[in-house]
Amino acid sequence: MKENIHPKYYQTTATCACGTVYEIGSTKQNLRLDICSACHPLFTGKQKLMDAEGRVSKFKKKYSTVSAQPKAAKKKTTKKKAKK
Numbered sequence: 405m406k407e408n409i410h411p412k413y414y415q416t417t418a419t420c421a422c423g424t425v426y427e428i429g430s431t432k433q434n435l436r437l438d439i440c441s442a443c444h445p446l447f448t449g450k451q452k453l454m455d456a457e458g459r460v461s462k463f464k465k466k467y468s469t470v471s472a473q474p475k476a477a478k479k480k481t482t483k484k485k486a487k488k
């Protein structure tokens with residue numbers, strides 16, 4: 405190995421937000437993780453989402469008040485089709 409170009413390699417711990425602690429080798433010490441294989445939905449098989457409502461329902465709620473615009477857009481498209 406060439407000298408003075410490699411970062412120091414530590415034997416340290418990586419602590420997840422769920423409480424799981426991993427003994428790992430890393431160039432950084434005392435890592436904090438948001439998610440790990442012990443608590444990630446892919447590995448647990450459980451659905452655990454911060455956005456429980458869902459993006460589609462949120463979108464529908466946001467644009468439920470806007471009802472006049474789609475009609476105007478439809479008129480424009482029909483005009484274009486008529487020209488062709």
Ligand SMILES: [Zn+2]
Pocket residue numbers: 420421422423424438439440441442443444
């Ligand atoms: Zn975890």
